[in-house]
Amino acid sequence: MSSAPPPGRGPKVRAAVLAAAVAELGEYGYAAFAVDNVARRAGVHKTTVYRRWPDRDALITDALADSVAAEIPIPDTGSVEDDLRALADGLVSWIESPSGRAVLAVMLPNITDQPQPPAGVRHVFRDRIRRALPIVERAVARGELGPGTDAAEMIKALVAPIYFRALITREKLDHRTAEAAAQLALTAAHAGLFG
Amino acid sequence: MSSAPPPGRGPKVRAAVLAAAVAELGEYGYAAFAVDNVARRAGVHKTTVYRRWPDRDALITDALADSVAAEIPIPDTGSVEDDLRALADGLVSWIESPSGRAVLAVMLPNITDQPQPPAGVRHVFRDRIRRALPIVERAVARGELGPGTDAAEMIKALVAPIYFRALITREKLDHRTAEAAAQLALTAAHAGLFG
Numbered sequence: 001m002s003s004a005p006p007p008g009r010g011p012k013v014r015a016a017v018l019a020a021a022v023a024e025l026g027e028y029g030y031a032a033f034a035v036d037n038v039a040r041r042a043g044v045h046k047t048t049v050y051r052r053w054p055d056r057d058a059l060i061t062d063a064l065a066d067s068v069a070a071e072i073p074i075p076d077t078g079s080v081e082d083d084l085r086a087l088a089d090g091l092v093s094w095i096e097s098p099s100g101r102a103v104l105a106v107m108l109p110n111i112t113d114q115p116q117p118p119a120g121v122r123h124v125f126r127d128r129i130r131r132a133l134p135i136v137e138r139a140v141a142r143g144e145l146g147p148g149t150d151a152a153e154m155i156k157a158l159v160a161p162i163y164f165r166a167l168i169t170r171e172k173l174d175h176r177t178a179e180a181a182a183q184l185a186l187t188a189a190h191a192g193l194f195g
Numbered sequence: 196m197s198s199a200p201p202p203g204r205g206p207k208v209r210a211a212v213l214a215a216a217v218a219e220l221g222e223y224g225y226a227a228f229a230v231d232n233v234a235r236r237a238g239v240h241k242t243t244v245y246r247r248w249p250d251r252d253a254l255i256t257d258a259l260a261d262s263v264a265a266e267i268p269i270p271d272t273g274s275v276e277d278d279l280r281a282l283a284d285g286l287v288s289w290i291e292s293p294s295g296r297a298v299l300a301v302m303l304p305n306i307t308d309q310p311q312p313p314a315g316v317r318h319v320f321r322d323r324i325r326r327a328l329p330i331v332e333r334a335v336a337r338g339e340l341g342p343g344t345d346a347a348e349m350i351k352a353l354v355a356p357i358y359f360r361a362l363i364t365r366e367k368l369d370h371r372t373a374e375a376a377a378q379l380a381l382t383a384a385h386a387g388l389f390g
Contacts, residue, residue, distance in 0.1 A: 163363055
């Protein structure tokens with residue numbers, strides 16, 4: 001196998017380093033995040049990490065963006081109600097996952113903490129909303145929702161009660177949480193609150 | 196004035212120390228909170244602080260509970276719509292105030308941070324919801340809302356979109372945010388989603 005990539009350069013290394021970065025963030029948060037610890041956890045030398053990511057913020061941004069894109073499926077069942085319920089269920093599961101903990105650990109402390117997370121990380125949540133907009137747009141195209149429905153407002157109404165329970169009241173999240181969130185968003189949309 | 200309290204024991208000292216504690220939390224967060232800095236900010240000796248509060252967690256819990264109780268007015272206008280709008284407006288203002296920043300700074304980082312905030316602090320948000328329940332209960336008594344309306348669920352639906360914008364999407368909060376939150380909660384209540 002003389003054509004194999006040299007150690008430290010294959011896609012497996014990239015995946016291992018990004019997964020290690022997500023795990024580190026979930027356990028220790030943004031302020032304590034160190035490239036050395038990520039390298040140790042991934043089983044590679046830290047120069048291997050620095051060869052691909054010039055600094056810790058570049059690594060964090062890449063790790064979270066990859067993780068979010070891979071782990072939040074955008075449903076397309078043909079029914080807006082089923083899509084919203086599936087999206088809400090996915091969010092409930094994600095919040096308790098290593099990736100969810102990592103993203104929230106990076107995003108939330110920064111009201112007071114220094115250093116501040118990089119701008120790329122702060123866009124992770126907006127990107128997630130953007131990726132879910134087709135759920136509403138397809139429902140409008142099918143005639144399930146009114147033509148003026150603001151897709152971003154509707155998706156935010158869907159996810160807000162879930163984040164609120166996870167972060168503020170610290171309630172247990174389950175399928176009923178997701179179901180209630182979907183019903184709330186649908187009811188508001190049918191009442192014309194999003195357009 | 197021989198009956199004046201000795202220095203360091205009057206209600207003014209208590210108020211000054213609690214206000215200094217809130218300001219410290221809002222600026223530096225929970226992990227960096229130090230009684231010495233609070234004493235310096237309040238212009239009292241640290242033994243004066245320790246005489247009233249045995250440890251920093253007791254001081255933090257007292258400071259946040261007092262601050263929240265004083266700064267979140269619970270409206271009673273005679274109309275559930277006006278009450279909800281006023282409560283949402285109050286929340287929008289509070290989130291940007293020193294007290295709001297202090298409470299959120301203590302509550303949110305603790306997904307990963309050590310030490311963990313005291314249990315008393317974690318109950319601050321639940322206490323706030325509990326204090327707002329009469330808005331819904333009075334509306335039920337007046338016949339504006341159905342008799343089975345779950346007051347806590349309705350208040351949570353009102354405030355969730357506001358916290359979500361403040362913490363997750365970092366949007367600007369204004370009167371329109373409050374108005375939309377009130378309409379969402381009312382529409383959902385009239386559709387029977389809270390009972």
